[in-house]
Amino acid sequence: MARKSEDYVVGVDLGGTKILAGIVARDGKILARVKAKTEVEAGYRRIISTLAASVNRAVTESKIPRAHIRAVGVGVPGPVDPETGVVKVAPNLRWKNVPVKKLLEKSLALPVLVENDVNAGTVGEHRFGAGVGVKNLVGIFVGTGIGGGLIINGSLYHGFSKAAGEVGHMIIDVNGPRCGCGNKGCLEALASRSAIVRKLAAAVRKGSKTALTAIVSDKNMRQVGSSVIADAFLGGDKLTVKVVKRAARYCGIGVASILNLLNPEMVVLGGGVVQAFGSEYVRLVANAARKRTFDVTFRGVRIVPALLGDDAVLLGAASLAREKYERRE
C-alpha cells in the first residue's frame, strides 16, 4: 500500500460543454489538469470514454505512478444515487439512468464515486475553499439556474431520497413568475441569470434604454453571459444595476429563509453570476438577508463568496472519493 503522503485521487467536473479532470493531492493541490469537450450529441458512451481518457491523460501528465491513485470522483449535472453511481437524469447531457460508476470502474480499474456537481462544489468549498473547518454550511450556486448543497455536522447531507439542496426551488413569492419547474415564485425564477436576462429583455421591449439593448433584444438572449451583464452593472448602466440589485435582493430573501430554518454558520455564494459580479453582489445578498432574519440567527453568520471558481466541483468530487475509499480499507 502506498504511504499516505503518496495517496492521490482524481477529480472530474463533467459539465454540459466541457470535462475537467485533475489529479488532487491530500492538501487539495491540483497536480495536472486536463480539459476535453463534452460531445453531448455523440451519446453517453462517447462521453464516458472521453472522461476515462481525460483521467488517464491527467495521470500520465502528473507523473504520479498509477499505483498511488486511489480513486476517482466525478461531479455530474443532475441528481445521482451516490451509492449506485447511477445518474438519474442530466438534461444538459441528455442522460437518463446512466450507470456512470459501473462504466468508469470497468474502464479505469479504479473505485469511482459519482456525486451531483452542486453537492460536489459545496464539498470542495468546505474542504479547500471558503468554508474550511465550518460545521454547518450552505452552498448556493447562481448561474443559469440556482442549485445548492448542504454540509451538516461536517458532512454532505443528502436527505431521504438524495435530493436535498434544491435551494433554487424554495418558494419566496407565491404569486411570482412561473419557474422552469412549473411552479410560481421559486428563487430560481427570480434570481438566476436567466431571470436577470428575462427582466432586462422585458424592460428593453418596453423601451428602456440600456447598454445591453442590442444583446438582450437579440433572439439568443438566453446566451447572454454573466460577464457581459456584470460589465454593464459595474459600469453603472442604470437598468442593469436596477435589475441585478433586484435579483440579489431576492437571493437574499432566499438566504433569509434558509438562515431562519437551518441557522448555518456560513453561506457560500458561488457560480457564474457571483463570480462575475463579485463582492458587491455578495454584499447586496447579505444585506437583504440581514433585514429578514432575527438578530440571533444572523449574528456571526458569514455570507461569503466561493473561493475555488471552476475547480470547486473537481476538488469536491476528489475529496468525496478520497473519504469514501480511504474509509473502506
Place this chain on the structure above:
Amino acid sequence: MARKSEDYVVGVDLGGTKILAGIVARDGKILARVKAKTEVEAGYRRIISTLAASVNRAVTESKIPRAHIRAVGVGVPGPVDPETGVVKVAPNLRWKNVPVKKLLEKSLALPVLVENDVNAGTVGEHRFGAGVGVKNLVGIFVGTGIGGGLIINGSLYHGFSKAAGEVGHMIIDVNGPRCGCGNKGCLEALASRSAIVRKLAAAVRKGSKTALTAIVSDKNMRQVGSSVIADAFLGGDKLTVKVVKRAARYCGIGVASILNLLNPEMVVLGGGVVQAFGSEYVRLVANAARKRTFDVTFRGVRIVPALLGDDAVLLGAASLAREKYERRE
C-alpha cells in the same frame, strides 16, 4: 446505581398559562401527571418555585423512589442555550435571560436540561409519537404562531446559534402581509391561527356572512380558539372553509420549500390548529406541498399529524434529559 429498568426522568412543559409535569419511564409511559398555573405576573422566581413544586409532587404521586429519578427536562416557550440552560427570552412568560437550569438544579438537586418547547415537542414525536425510527424529520407546530424543530441524522439539530427551526419565518410571499417579526409574507403571517382569525375578521368587516360573525367581530378576536374555528370549518361554514383552506395551502407551500431544501423523510404537523382541524387539514397541506415539489423529493415522504397532543413537549424534554444524563455516566 439504579438498574436501567428503574430509571425515570421528569418531563416538564412550561407554558404561558400552565405548567405540566410528568414522570416518564424508559418506554415513554407517563406515570404521574401534575398541572399547575403559570403565574406570569408573579415573576420568574415564583414560576421556577411552582415548577419545582410540581416536579416534587409528581415524584411523590408516582411512588417512584427519588433515587430512581435521573434527571429533569424542561421545555420552555422561547430560545434557550441548551448548554447553559439559560432562557434568552420568553415573551409569554415576560422572561429575559433566566438561568432556569441553575435555579432548578439548586432547588431539586437533580440534573436539569432546558430546551425550547417546539424543539422538545419535535423530539417527543420522534422518540414516542409519529416519527419513531425516522432519520430526518421536520416538526411544524401551528398555533397562535408557527414553530418548528429539526431532527437530522436522528438527533435534534440546533444550528450555529441554537436558533434553527424558525419555520414560521420562512418567507413565502415577499409581497404578503406584515408578520409580527417585522418582515413581510412569513409563513406565520399567512398560515397561523392568528392569520386565519385576521382574515376572517377582515371578511366580516367587509360584510361576509359566517357562523363566526359574532365571535370574530368581537374586540377579543385574538382569543378565538382553534376549536371554535374548527367547528365552523367542519360544519361547512363557507367563509371559514375558504379561509382555512387558504391557510392550509400556504402551510403546504412552506412545507414544499422545506422538502425542496432538506428532503426529509417525514413532516409532522402538530399544534392547536392541526389538532382542531384533524386529518382533513393535513391532507390539504400535503396536497399543496406535492404540487410544488419534484416527484423524487415528494415520493415516499410522509406528511402526518402529531400523535402526542399536549404530551409532546413533556415527553421530548424528558427524553432529551435522559439521553444527556445517561451518556455522562
